[in-house]
Amino acid sequence: MPPALQFEGITKEYRSWPRGKCVRALQQFSLSVQNGEIFGFLGPNGAGKSTAIHLAAGFMRPSSGIGHMLGKPFGDAATRRRVGFLAENVALYHRTAEVAIRFYGGLNGLHGAPLDRATRAALEAVDLQSESGRNLAQFSRGMLQRVGLAQALVNDPDLLILDEPTSALDPAARVAIRELLLKYRSQGKTIFLSSHLLSEVELVCDRVAILSRGCVVRTGTLSSMLETTDQIEVIAQGISPTLFANSIVEADRMRFTVSKSQQREAIERVWTAGGEVVSVNPVRRSLEDLFLELTAPEPNSAEWAGKTSRASSAGPCSFYCFGFWAGPRLESSPIRDPDPTTC
Numbered sequence: 001m002p003p004a005l006q007f008e009g010i011t012k013e014y015r016s017w018p019r020g021k022c023v024r025a026l027q028q029f030s031l032s033v034q035n036g037e038i039f040g041f042l043g044p045n046g047a048g049k050s051t052a053i054h055l056a057a058g059f060m061r062p063s064s065g066i067g068h069m070l071g072k073p074f075g076d077a078a079t080r081r082r083v084g085f086l087a088e089n090v091a092l093y094h095r096t097a098e099v100a101i102r103f104y105g106g107l108n109g110l111h112g113a114p115l116d117r118a119t120r121a122a123l124e125a126v127d128l129q130s131e132s133g134r135n136l137a138q139f140s141r142g143m144l145q146r147v148g149l150a151q152a153l154v155n156d157p158d159l160l161i162l163d164e165p166t167s168a169l170d171p172a173a174r175v176a177i178r179e180l181l182l183k184y185r186s187q188g189k190t191i192f193l194s195s196h197l198l199s200e201v202e203l204v205c206d207r208v209a210i211l212s213r214g215c216v217v218r219t220g221t222l223s224s225m226l227e228t229t230d231q232i233e234v235i236a237q238g239i240s241p242t243l244f245a246n247s248i249v250e251a252d253r254m255r256f257t258v259s260k261s262q263q264r265e266a267i268e269r270v271w272t273a274g275g276e277v278v279s280v281n282p283v284r285r286s287l288e289d290l291f292l293e294l295t296a297p298e299p300n301s302a303e304w305a306g307k308t309s310r311a312s313s314a315g316p317c318s319f320y321c322f323g324f325w326a327g328p329r330l331e332s333s334p335i336r337d338p339d340p341t342t343c
């Protein structure tokens with residue numbers, strides 16, 4: 001079975017008129033998302049996450065490289081019906097929640113009784129059934145985000161692409177959405193989740209990729225990324241806090257770290273002192289620590305967003321360059337990308 005989502009060597013450049021400024025949002029970007037996993041897509045603002053998602057959704061084309069979604073090239077119309085997409089900023093017209101969801105279901109080819117059922121199920125999934133008759137103009141930001149999620153779910157998609165799905169939600173709604181995503185995965189569906197809420201990502205994702213300046217800087221399972229290789233945390237009881245220099249006292253227990261090579265010796269010391277070892281575990285970094293480490297700006301480099309540098313002095317991950325392209329702003333004509341060589 002082909003991967004649910006695959007980016008292969010994709011570069012995406014945006015050009016603006018009239019100054020011809022070129023921004024390279026993705027550089028030789030490659031990523032593969034397997035079927036049935038919840039994949040976290042992380043990166044600081046401006047790293048290129050939305051660009052990657054919009055390319056996958058077929059809203060625009062890459063400057064170079066190729067991508068496949070559910071085995072078909074990006075932009076394949078029939079495949080889009082098997083995909084649910086939630087953009088970071090949901091634009092919804094002033095109509096009732098039910099009418100809005102029915103509209104999106106209709107766009108996905110549903111009608112009649114199946115559309116009724118799908119609309120009801122989508123609104124129930126995000127706990128908005130009791131609000132279905134209210135106009136969206138009266139909804140809070142969090143409620144609108146749930147409507148956005150309902151429209152992504154209405155076609156019972158095989159692949160869900162979610163850009164910041166829980167940023168406006170309160171803790172209870174976040175828990176509900178987390179459970180919903182886990183339920184989806186248990187049905188064999190794939191979820192591609194872009195989020196700044198690293199604690200949420202840690203709770204639901206099987207694998208993550210961290211994007212920085214348009215390049216993937218790390219990808220893997222959370223456990224492999226967060227476990228450090230050389231430090232072990234030992235929890236023991238029945239020993240004096242002075243036995244290990246770096247002990248932290250927690251009720252009647254001591255917690256301390258030792259290097260892997262000292263693990264055996266430390267355990268024997270606990271036993272010799274008449275104590276008991278409660279647990280021995282590799283030290284885990286937090287996802288936040290890893291994220292900050294991998295996405296820190298390079299020393300002396302121009303700030304990522306909003307500044308420019310000459311193409312001639314740009315390194316492999318430095319994307320601001322000047323070019324000339326005598327056409328309309330790219331963002332107003334997303335499908336007809338200009339020749340990337342003009343960048």
Ligand code: ADP
Pocket residue numbers: 014015023024025043044045046047048049050051052304305306330331
């Ligand atoms: P993220 O989603 O990670 O915040 P984006 O994909 O939105 O990142 O942006 C990546 C880079 O591309 C940024 O420098 C951003 O300013 C630039 N960019 C995004 N969209 C456009 C656009 N339509 N026109 C010009 N530049 C853009």
